[in-house]
Amino acid sequence: MKKNKNLDLFIFTEGDIKICPTNPCYKLVSMTDFETESKLDKIICPIDSHPIMQMNHSYSEASRMKWLCDKYPLKDYVGTNHYRRFFEFFDDVPDMDEIFKEHDAILPKFDLGFPTERIHYTQIHNIDDLDLVMDIIKQNYNSYYDKAMDALDHDFFIPCNLFVMKRVNFLEMCAFVFGVLAEYDKIMGFKTDLDVYNHVVNHMDKYIENHGGLSARTTYQSRIQAFLSERLSFIYYINTFKNPLYMDMVLTETHESFEEKWFKQYKNNKEV
Numbered sequence: 474m475k476k477n478k479n480l481d482l483f484i485f486t487e488g489d490i491k492i493c494p495t496n497p498c499y500k501l502v503s504m505t506d507f508e509t510e511s512k513l514d515k516i517i518c519p520i521d522s523h524p525i526m527q528m529n530h531s532y533s534e535a536s537r538m539k540w541l542c543d544k545y546p547l548k549d550y551v552g553t554n555h556y557r558r559f560f561e562f563f564d565d566v567p568d569m570d571e572i573f574k575e576h577d578a579i580l581p582k583f584d585l586g587f588p589t590e591r592i593h594y595t596q597i598h599n600i601d602d603l604d605l606v607m608d609i610i611k612q613n614y615n616s617y618y619d620k621a622m623d624a625l626d627h628d629f630f631i632p633c634n635l636f637v638m639k640r641v642n643f644l645e646m647c648a649f650v651f652g653v654l655a656e657y658d659k660i661m662g663f664k665t666d667l668d669v670y671n672h673v674v675n676h677m678d679k680y681i682e683n684h685g686g687l688s689a690r691t692t693y694q695s696r697i698q699a700f701l702s703e704r705l706s707f708i709y710y711i712n713t714f715k716n717p718l719y720m721d722m723v724l725t726e727t728h729e730s731f732e733e734k735w736f737k738q739y740k741n742n743k744e745v
Contacts, residue, residue, distance in 0.1 A: 479549035482566070483499075483537070483553050484555070487504065495564055497512075500514045501513050501514070501515045504526065504529060523544065525539045528666050535650070539651050549640055553635055554635060560635070560723070577714045577715060578642065578710065578717040579720055581636075590628075599679040603704060606653055627711075634703055638714075673697075674691060
């Protein structure tokens with residue numbers, strides 16, 4: 474069997490990519506079609522193709538995760554990337570059958586620079602949202618609750634909804650993550666991106682005024698479900714995977730100064 478014929482690595486993007494992989498395992502996933510010189514397959518998930526696409530900004534890449542979960546014929550292994558965030562192997566994709574003989578997922582690992590993930594979230598977002606999510610887990614997903622509490626006490630984080638895992642785990646994770654977020658949206662009365670944006674504007678003292686730098690932007694803070702989905706995915710990882718393979722995350726372009734070390738790492742890898 475050809476190596477990785479049973480693998481899809483989805484790249485979430487809204488346009489052409491400056492530095493794009495060429496390995497055919499990758500597929501571009503976008504809400505709209507766009508011109509590109511890339512030979513990769515494109516998957517288009519328009520705004521009217523799924524209710525969650527009405528909240529594409531608020532959910533960010535998680536909206537496409539849900540779309541893939543519900544709409545796409547997934548292969549044995551499912552991997553996700555952003556248009557500028559990739560695992561260090563980039564085009565040199567390892568044989569997943571071999572990797573998964575020993576490991577049960579491929580994940581990035583991120584040194585927080587904070588004592589705990591809860592403190593981290595408090596510093597850059599509105600902790601009320603995370604507390605509500607924890608209440609939902611306690612009430613509706615109690616088997617996850619103890620691990621959820623443990624996860625928020627860790628001094629590391631597994632960010633960005635970046636992973637490779639088996640399809641069965643991806644579907645199970647989506648059931649947990651989007652089950653919690655559906656209840657969160659119901660409680661908050663969120664149905665569209667505009668609902669979320671207006672909520673942030675009306676509570677700027679909690680979302681904006683106490684935060685600086687990247688965090689002090691209304692459009693950024695209105696990606697509430699995206700930030701919560703990262704924490705919920707983290708909880709799923711901690712609860713489920715016994716022996717993940719941690720790989721470095723590299724950036725193919727950088728937006729903020731705190732990202733420079735990952736960008737430099739990518740450039741160094743390219744020079745080897």
